[in-house]
Amino acid sequence: MRILITGAAGMVGRKLIARLAKDGALRGRKIAALDLHDIVPPQAPTLAGVDVSIHTGDLSTPGAAASLVASRPDVIFHLAGIVSGEAEANFDLGYRVNLDGTRALFDAVRLAALAPRLVFTSSIAVFGAPFPDVIPDEFHPTPLTSYGTQKLISEVLLADYTRRGFFDGIGIRLPTICVRPGKPNKAASSFFSGIIREPLVGQEAILPVPRSVLHTHASPRSAVNFLIHAAEIDGDAVGPRRNLTMPGVAVTVGEQIEALERTAGPEVAKRIREEPDETIWAIVKGWPTRFESRRARELGFAAETSFDEIIRAHIEDELGGKIA
Amino acid sequence: MRILITGAAGMVGRKLIARLAKDGALRGRKIAALDLHDIVPPQAPTLAGVDVSIHTGDLSTPGAAASLVASRPDVIFHLAGIVSGEAEANFDLGYRVNLDGTRALFDAVRLAALAPRLVFTSSIAVFGAPFPDVIPDEFHPTPLTSYGTQKLISEVLLADYTRRGFFDGIGIRLPTICVRPGKPNKAASSFFSGIIREPLVGQEAILPVPRSVLHTHASPRSAVNFLIHAAEIDGDAVGPRRNLTMPGVAVTVGEQIEALERTAGPEVAKRIREEPDETIWAIVKGWPTRFESRRARELGFAAETSFDEIIRAHIEDELGGKIA
Known part of the structure; x- marks a missing residue:
């Protein structure tokens, strides 16, 4: 089992790596290699018998995504992204990283004919007011930020690339992660x-x-549980609607x-x-x-x-x- | 009033040109110039006092969209696109024309700081089964074709670019156009x-x-009525949800x-x-x-x-x- 994680230096990425290190296996197979990617060097865990590689760079740079998937991962966790506030403040940067970077990764996987499980962290920012009291799974996403727009486009690409058989994608819309460790930041949340x-x-x-x-809210621990479950779930049970609002x-x-x-x-x-x-x-x-999150709970x-x-x-x- | 039409050689494009020629005005202003674009040369109407320019090419070619909007149109009708069957058969062509071409046009408008009214023809192909008996305006789009995916991504970009003030976009989801003139084709419809x-x-x-x-169904005549109404409607009345399912x-x-x-x-x-x-x-x-099409009817x-x-x-x- 070879696993690629983008955004591996972020809070969720680090917790996911720690969990994978503890479990030692994914989808019933021993983890043999971890490819860790971020814009800054992610910290490499010390893991006996696991080949850990560190990659840095911008996925939207021509050739970057192709070289990243050249190791032919079985499972990809695509967590990389510019956060909401920054994507709103810097239009070009947000579209380049969150849209072009994601599409470059998806296309690199397509062209390498890998067909891995690909787990993508989307966000409830795909939704925009006004809302009903409880947002059902069938509610239309109408984002009111560039970040939400970029996440939604990535979701829609993920569904089409999965339908085409280029990979087996699952998009998980995370609620607010709470309690987020570390220091207060400038996010409104x-x-x-x-x-x-x-x-x-x-x-x-x-x-x-x-x-x-x-x-x-969901805890960082739940966010990691969602990622692991999304990597292990039976894709046929999910059907063509690949993007799920997490509970x-x-x-x-x-x-x-x-x-x-x-x-x-x-x-x-x-x-x-x-x-x-x-x-x-x-x-x-x-x-x-x-959120209703009926489908995610049923799955x-x-x-x-x-x-x-x-x-x-x-x-x-x-x-x-x-x-x- | 200067108007740019992409996909001007297509069936809807030709009928729109004939209608504009007959009306002589749009948004209460006399039409002074028409820029007609397509991959093949559109037929130029003979119009006294109207400066008609013919443009050919692929919008996704670097520089093509920028040169097209250099004439600074007040209203853009973006009708260009690869049809459903072709976008499904040819993955690269569909994404290049329907997604990259549309984004190139949107970015050219953004960078030229024009802020025109931009009317985009989307499609009910943004929706995918299973459906309720009547599809409400708030139903989530989950396309089951690459064409529907490309139309949905264009819609979402249109909404974000409008929110940012780069243009004043309206996306209209056309139902099946019937009775389509001409010969039978290989489309399932x-x-x-x-x-x-x-x-x-x-x-x-x-x-x-x-x-x-x-x-x-809606007639070709209705499709043209939708386009004209979308060009003339008060953008503030539409609000942030810019993509409307036509009746x-x-x-x-x-x-x-x-x-x-x-x-x-x-x-x-x-x-x-x-x-x-x-x-x-x-x-x-x-x-x-x-379809319910409540919002479109109300507008x-x-x-x-x-x-x-x-x-x-x-x-x-x-x-x-x-x-x-």
């Missing part, structure tokens, strides 16, 4: 993780929106905070300071709230069932089980 | 027009599917034949010979049947209200009012 992550290590966190805001936990910000109180105590939850920010709220108002994709579970996963995976 | 067109000129037509098959007449094949009997008499309708073709029926079974797009009307339009526009 940063606070969803911040109000859990910072209080748990004794720091103050800012809540810029009302407690009534409803949003869907998650739909909660209000108020319910997030109640879960934090239950899990870590009221003193921890008091470290959240409400400081309304109209700009952030205006952005968040346009986001989807709740065996599973997320946490409560936000308490999401917090416990963070405490176990990032804090060694300890709360400050 | 050819019989929908053939069973009307051939009997009206004294020729036999083959019906390869059961009379119970339900399908949505049409949903009838069974049996109802088509009854309309032919009513319009032209039973002797004409007897020229249809039923000769079941399992291959054609298998293709037709996967096609969408009926003032209007088609025929009966199939009798579609037949009468054909007799008036193509047969000089006479039936054989």
